[in-house]
Amino acid sequence: MASATAAGDAAPPDVRLGPSPLLEVSDLRVTFHSRAGNVYAVQGISFSIEPGQTLAIIGESGSGKTVSAQAMMAILPRTAHVTGSIRFNGEEMVGRSERELRDYRGRCVAMVFQNPERSLNPTMRVGSQIAEAITTHLPLDRKQAHERAIELLRMVRIPAPERRFYEYPHQLSGGMRQRVVIAIALACGPAVLIADEATTALDVTTQAQIMDLLLDLQEETGTALLMISHDLGLAASYAEDVIVMYAGKVVERAPTKELFAGVRMPYTQALLDAIPRIDTQPHVLLPVIGGRPPDLSVIPAGCPFAPRCPEVQQDCRDQAPPLKQHEPERWWACWHPYRKGAGQ
Amino acid sequence: MTSGEVLLEVHDLVQEFVLRDFGGTKGGVLQAVAGVSLELHVGETLGIVGETGSGKSTLARSVIQAPPPKRGQVIFQGQDLVKLSGRALKSARRNLQMVFQDPFTSLDPRWTVTRLVEEPLVAYAEGDRQERRTRVSELLDLVGLDPERHGGRHPHELSGGQCQRVAVARALALNPKLILCDEPVSSLDVLVQAQVLNLFEKLREELGLSYLFIAHDLALVRQVSDRVAVMYLGKLCEVGPVQSLFAEPLHPYTFALLNSIPSPDPTVGRRDTASVISGELPSPLDPPSGCRFRTRCPRAEGRCAAEVPELRELTNGRFVACHFPLPAREAVAADGKAPDPVVAVAPAPLWPAEPNGAG
Amino acid sequence: MSVPAADLLTTAPAQDVLGGVGAGPRVRSRLRNLEIIVPGALLVVLLFFCFIWPLLYHIPSPTVADLFEVNRPLWSPGHILGTDAVGYDVMSRILYGGRVSFEVAAAVQAIGLVVGGLFGMIAAYRGGWTEAVLMRILDVFIAFPSLVLVLAIADSLGPSETHVIWALSAFSIPAFARVARAATLRLRDQPFIVAARLSGTRTWRILLQHLAPNLAPQLLTFSLLGASLTIILEGALDFLGYGVPPPTATWGNMIATGQSFISVYPQYVLVPSVFLVATSICLNMMGDGLRARWGVR
Known part of the structure; x- marks a missing residue:
């Protein structure tokens, strides 16, 4: 792993310096081919994630955030055409065979899905489902797998794990089910845990419990956590770095604190403004931009956000701004960024 | 903003569901709403917050009598809806409409937008065909849809936000006094959610509507409500003006x-x-x-x-x-x-x- | 061009992740189209020859025997499929027999669709006592072995095409009622039905304008599958002598009379059997294909 090529020089600008990162995505593109035409779901995104880091990818539905996560898990459908590179510890994962990928999923990268109802088998005991995840990847016998499963249930703070092992998903509440899903994801000690809207379907108090659990587990095990969410508030509360996606592209990337101290990209600002906040006055209209996300079957010449952008100028329509590092640790793709609080 | 006149009064409302085992025997009684009383004034928005299973949606359904509650009174504009049925209920319910959570499943997938918005007008035999179509155009304009462009489409040809606008237009068709909103924006994206919330706010001001606004998102409830009621396991915990609460x-x-x-x-x-x-x-x-x-x-x-x-x-x-x-x-x-x-x-x-x- | 690309992306891949193994989706969808087009085309051709061809061109009467032309083999001049022991033109009898099969199938399915569909919809939508009473009555019909029930009814009514239709309807009505009831139960609590009720729409309007159009795909595919079964059952009734009485040409009658000659002239049984089975398979395939395409369970 240490012998991995120093691809950092040739790679796009937003690769961190130093030895090869844990998971490195560069110029990832995903296109869905269909008879109706192509859909350019992800149009060249690059980022990397280090052990122990919490990174959030924020975007609306259709921004390409979920497709990116699926590409990282190599679980895209066959209609998807993937180019670019996804490197895990310097090893290229794009284009690997299904057999090689089976080991990669689970042991290297694991995913927690949005809907715990759909990711659990309703006819299997939850313990057996965890044990199954263990034995497919690790050389353990039944008894050891059983013990490990109970250990995992305890790890995700499920009370009375010995008893819960024998229960079925429908006997558990939504929050408990999501804990089981997390236990399955953690079964083989993945280096990167992707949480795709993992708390969206849950209540606000349960969401807080699950997010706290995820962060505690991250501290205990040192996994990198990649949160995929539409909720900027959630990212602000839990992530160290935030990537904002729009129409298949990364439009802004920054450490959380700096991002919220001074947003550069107008789209991020629009997202932030649209969230009802606990400290706003009742009946005040939310400042919101009109329009809808663009059709992803055509790649526009200019900035994809230009038709909705309040700061739009002619050059935005003519040429798409590239994602560039403008300040230490801050990247954005905009010709006319906001400059408030410049210099911090 | 509120005139102090009471529009809706709920007294000791109880709603139960009998659960049955596989054999059809009685498996238990689930009391989803366990004695709730509240008041809503003209021009007021009352927010109801609670988690899944708190009974907040059941409360709204019981208020609109779909299905009617087991016990209690729902006094709307001076009439107890629980005691009404048939025609009397239909005419009393005219001023009480509902907007559902999922805009896609609350619109018949086989109907066009125009026909969907026209349905309540047809049901209450409002005007002739020409008048109804004019009214549909007005309503679509009001909620920010283009009657020419969107009128002939089916729900699956619209985005989630547009579908919710259609649902709102439907609810407004009969000029109701009170609209029950059951998590109307929780399935929408942030920007669309803000657009729809602003629409509710605009309609409140222009038409003098009252809302019973159900949501699990507290910040959202704060944004729209004058007063808030917090529900837990079928009962109210706390009711109060939004800012002090x-x-x-x-x-x-x-x-x-x-x-x-x-x-x-x-x-x-x-x-x-x-x-x-x-x-x-x-x-x-x-x-x-x-x-x-x-x-x-x-x-x-x-x-x-x-x-x-x-x-x-x-x-x-x-x-x-x-x-x-x-x-x-x-x-x-x-x-x-x-x-x-x-x-x-x-x-x-x-x-x-x-x-x-x-x- | 207003397909919301956003929606496409969020839903489409998620579904395919689970079922994405096997042939590529393009190949699969093309196969699915063939599954509908090929049997559909064959049925259209057969319907044309049964109902329209005899009007345009003169063909020998199916019930007038030509005693000088008995037991002609296949491909004889003037008798493409030969003639039988009495001198009937087999081709002509196949076409007129096909008419009976299609008429009976269409009538039985139409009666089942309308009566059974309404029964099932009303039962499920009203619930309570209405449902209990209606469905128990239909259960009685379903509880009998179908062929025995059909034979009993056909026997008590006496042989005729109308009676065959009544007898077979006793079998299709409860089947349609069950399908309609199950589908209505799924739809009944959908928010759009509740919303329609709340906006003051009357029950019969909800049944006919909201429920019926949403049930249509499921009931139509079911009727194609049902038609395939009806054609077989009709043949069986004729064969056993409880159906349309001879000398009317039906496929079942042809098999029944042909069986005495099976060792010498097997084509008297084989030809109508091939038509019977092929029609039934075509209907079945089309029903299955449409079911897959419309995503009906």
Whole structure:
């Protein structure tokens, strides 16, 4: 792993310096081919994630955030055409065979899905489902797998794990089910845990419990956590770095604190403004931009956000701004960024 | 903004569902709403917050008599809807409309937008065909859709936000006085959600509507409501004007809910893990005795198990159902501007660290 | 061009992740189209020859025997499929027999669709006592072995095409009622039905304008599958002598009379059997294909 090529020089600008990162995505593109035409779901995104880091990818539905996560898990459908590179510890994962990928999923990268109802088998005991995840990847016998499963249930703070092992998903509440899903994801000690809207379907108090659990587990095990969410508030509360996606592209990337101290990209600002906040006055209209996300079957010449952008100028329509590092640790793709609080 | 005139009065509303086992035998009675009383004034928006299983949607359904509640009164414009049926109910319900959570499933997938918006007008035999079509165009304009462009489309040809606008246009067709909104924006993206929320606000001002606004998102409820009612396991915990309730929650559950909201402002920081409410919602088939929140409440004492706390007025307009309501001081953390919530809630033992795994 | 690309992306891949193994989706969808087009085309051709061809061109009467032309083999001049022991033109009898099969199938399915569909919809939508009573009555019909029930009814009514239709309807009505009831139960609590009720729409309007159009795909595919079964059952009734009485040409009658000559002239049984089975398979395939395409369970 240490012998991995120093691809950092040739790679796009937003690769961190130093030895090869844990998971490195560069110029990832995903296109869905269909008879109706192509859909350019992800149009060249690059980022990397280090052990122990919490990174959030924020975007609306259709921004390409979920497709990116699926590409990282190599679980895209066959209609998807993937180019670019996804490197895990310097090893290229794009284009690997299904057999090689089976080991990669689970042991290297694991995913927690949005809907715990759909990711659990309703006819299997939850313990057996965890044990199954263990034995497919690790050389353990039944008894050891059983013990490990109970250990995992305890790890995700499920009370009375010995008893819960024998229960079925429908006997558990939504929050408990999501804990089981997390236990399955953690079964083989993945280096990167992707949480795709993992708390969206849950209540606000349960969401807080699950997010706290995820962060505690991250501290205990040192996994990198990649949160995929539409909720900027959630990212602000839990992530160290935030990537904002729009129409298949990364439009802004920054450490959380700096991002919220001074947003550069107008789209991020629009997202932030649209969230009802606990400290706003009742009946005040939310400042919101009109329009809808663009059709992803055509790649526009200019900035994809230009038709909705309040700061739009002619050059935005003519040429798409590239994602560039403008300040230490801050990247954005905009010709006319906001400059408030410049210099911090 | 509110004229003080009462539009809707709910007294001791109880709604039960009989659960059946596979064989069809009685498996238990689920009391989804267990004696709720509230009032809504003309021009007012009453927000109802609660988690899944709190009975907030069932409450709305019972108010609109779909299905009618088991017990209690729903007095709308001076008439008790529970006692009405058939034609009388239909004419009384004319001024009471509902907007559902999922815009896609609440519109018939085989109907066009125009026909969907026209349906209530047809049902109440409003005007002739020409007049109805003119009214549909007005309504679509009002909710920000183009009658020419969108009128002939089917729901699946529209986005989620557009579908919700159609649902709103339908609800407005008969010029109702009160609209029940059951999580109307929770399935929409942030930007679309804000657009639809602004639409509700615009309609309230222009048409003088009242809303019963149900949501699980507290920040959202704060945005739209004049007063808020907090529900837990079929009962109201706390009712009060939105600003004072959010600034100084009296019920420990309200406090816990407020503390669970992630704030889009990282300077607030991650709150103390111990302040997150622990445990799970108890089974509504077998609710705890006395106060229903006591199994998760850090302040629970013997009295809470023995005696059901009644909803009582503590200060002006602030109602709470708790034997030991919070003093105002501990509520500071709920306010986004608090210096540092970790410090503010410092004596962590307020909350038990061990989940007690109820349910 | 307003397909919301956003929606496409969020839903489409998620579904395919689970079922994405096997042939590529393009190949699969093309196969699915063939599954509908090929049997559909064959049926159209057969319907044309049964109902329209005899009007345009003169073909020998199916019930007038030509005693000088008995037992002609296949491909004889003037008799493409030969003639039988009495001198009937087999081709002509196949076409006129096909008419009977299609008429009976269409009538039985139409009666089942309308009567059974309404029964099932009303039962499920009203619930309670209405449902209990209606469905128990239909259960009685379903509880009998179908062929025995059909034979009993056909026997008590006496042989005729109308009676065959009544007898077979006793079998299709409860089947349609069950399908309609199950589908209505799924739809009944959908928010759009509740919303329609709340906006004041009357029950019969909800049944006919909201429920019926949403049930249509499921009931139509079911009727194709049902038609395939009806054609077989009709043949069986004729064969056993409880159906359309001879000398009317039907496929069942042809098989029944042909069986005495099976060792010498097997084509008297084989030709109508091939038509019977092929029609039934075509209907079945089309029903299955449409079911897959419309995503009906």
